Amino acid sequence: MEREGILMDESVLVETGQSLEGHIEALRNAVNQSAGREFNLNSPKQLGEVLFDELKLVEKAKKTKTGQYATNEKVLASLAPKHPIVANILEYRQLAKLKSTYIDALPHSIDSASGRVHTHYGQVQTSTGRLSSNDPNLQNIPVRSKQGREIRKAFIARPGWKLLSADYSQIELRILAALTEDQGLLTAFRQGRDIHAATAAKIFDVALDEVTREQRSTAKMVNFGIPYGISAFGLAQRLGTVSRTEAQEIINNYFEQFPGIPGYMTRMQDRAKAQGYVETISGRRRHLRDINSSNGTIRAAAERNAINMPIQGTAADMIKIAMVNVQNALTEKQLNTRMLLQVHDELIFDLDPAEETIVRELVTEGMKDALDLKCPIEIDIGIGDNWLEAH
DNA sequence: CGACTCACG
């Protein structure tokens, strides 16, 4: 995959960059205007001084651990109603990030010999068994924002070919179901349910077709949080609309409805304390030296690691086994299609269109069969001229 | 090179 590299359409980046440039410049001017002076908007330190010493947007501003004013997105969002400058800063931040980190930087990573971008994968860099990607990092290409997604259009197939993206659907929750053997979770997946809606029905005690959008959205946050060792504080903060007490009730309901989950959580914590490590289904270990720390905060962090690593790590093991399966099949059948990228739960291929049918089949099976779990595994496949269309 | 911020799963 490193040697193969991926082709980029630099003109997509150039055009996106040009349209962003004017916008970014206008935002910087508007911010300077509101501030009453020019300053370096890329400097959190200078920005903090403008917002809190000069414009005095709040009485007691939140500080970072080094005593600087915090100006991160969460802080700024809470300030937005107080002054029109804030919305402009937030938009500037978003667009400037896209331009400097991706649009301006990626062209420098195009190899002059191959004309392609060759990332490097770290196989021994993470605590959970995931790969990492660097120089350039192709595992954090934007997708969430409208403007960010444009950047994915620059990742293209070779002429006449297509990009094929195959990703595991809800892989961490399925692994959680398999590890815990929680019958409620397993049944929901075996019946092919919308897992967030099914969770909402259980924790709010309503029929599946009575679940409101808000209830599903709350359940989705719970499902994301569970594999991380969710806390009432953390859930309340992310939901924004419920108190810590209400968040705790939601979590209590969840644990009652899915009793396999709290059992698993305490089992992993106890195991970590007793033997000093936890492990994935395939035996990859993470040692947790802080698990018996007398510092409660540090110990709690290790306890969350004990919960999370077997889940995230099993997913990482699974896709690595899948990659070997799929590559062996491609090689054995002497296919032209090439594996290009891995992004934790997703594989990207340069697809010879004549091979679409066989590749769909072999990728799906190679990924599904990587581990034999008690929970069914689903693979979503997309095909397109670029990474955005394929996704 | 640390701090801060923010891009991804």
Added chain:
DNA sequence: ACGTACGTGAGTCGT
């Protein structure tokens, strides 16, 4: 009283 969800890498500032 405090801090609080897991795992990464990179651009920029400022020392």
